[in-house]
Amino acid sequence: MPALQIITSSRRNCETAVATTDSMAAASVTSAAMARARPPVLLMPAATSSSISARRAVITTDAPFRASRSAVTRPMPADAPVITTTMQRKYNTPVIDDIALLSDLVAANSINPSLVPGAPGEAACADVARRAMARAGLDVVMQEAAPGRPNVIGVLEGREPGPTMMFCGHLDTVGVEGMTDPFTPRIKDGRLYGRGSEDMKGGVAAMIAAAADLASGWTRGRLIVAGVADEEHMSLGAEALVREWRADWAIVTEPTKLALAIGHKGFAWAEIVTRGRAAHGSRPDEGRDAIARMGRVLVALEARDRELQALPPVPYQGTASVHASIISGGHEISIYPDACVLQIERRTVDGEDAAVVAAEVNQLLDRLRAADTTFEATAEVNAFRPSYRLDASHILPAAMAGALSSAGLSPQPIGMSFWTDAAILAAAGIPSVLFGPGGAGLHSHEEYVNIEDVKTCRHVLAATVRNLLAS
């Protein structure tokens, strides 16, 4: 008999945009690709990008401005002044056709190979972004986040010192199981369809196009436009980015449906193992059923989830939650299973770290041990990403408010249910917000982004930078 294996709903890093209220919705979309994604063994796999490989940055030959080439080969420490150059821009940079660029990005398969074994990763999509950034007048540097997993980073360098703004978006997508022609962009009824269109190549196209709009008049400070790898799995790209680059502010163009978001939850992944005793099915006196023991864990987890979701929502984050993700156990139908393995996901709010989650799970197991001395189980938290929240009075959301209002959008900040690279940027000292175009179907069988949203996002990004640099 095959091993008993039950695949439950998948985990995902990037879900549906919702306001931070008690209306915060649960993740609504699943994908088989994500279901296959297992937590990594280590919390933060340091071996994925050595500092040497991360520094092996290569300036592309189409980098147009010598002064900023030298700047990007020696990215600034956090406290360094912006490098000043007297170079004048020699030509007006062309306006980027944002939707043509978006189509090219969608056509470049960038499924994350950590989610779908054998998938190509970000290289082709990074190359589309690199060429667009160069056309936009940016100096472009490639950064190897992991072997074959590039970040692409464009830089606008002003003649005068000033603050640094970063636009950041991920290039990778989840898988395409069940999709028809996922890499053939189709425009219909004001929407562009295709894998990654909403999550988040629409945002990437908008940020590159906004940089192009800013390029010709760029005189002060620095703009960094970063297309990063691996957000859909372990954010190796954002981790590599912040090892080399600093900014005063960042806007992450994840799909927020043109809302300004200043916070989101974090998450932890944990593995629980219950132990039984193998014995022939006819010998209940000898056997102990590890799967039935895991049933007690599942019941306790469900109760804990109800408790967590009944707590008052944290502003811009909502409530914590916990759910079972993947379970396996058993060998043969006539044998008592000696082990059962459950992987769970715990979504976290401020004040909850990996240690808090580990303590919570262990307390739950302690109660089960106290109720039955034959109950044996272990638990380990094997991945953790922190929650994120920016003060609503920070200059960045304040500066965006003006741009949003002028575009007819609400300046009222919200929170997102899903985790993003903004938490990594913030942990590296870069205050960040989320703002990107809307659509539907991210991680599901039919994904699209609203074309007008991409254009509006582009406009707001450029206006925000002008506001900040003028202040």
Ligand SMILES: [Zn+2]
């Ligand atoms: Zn995303």
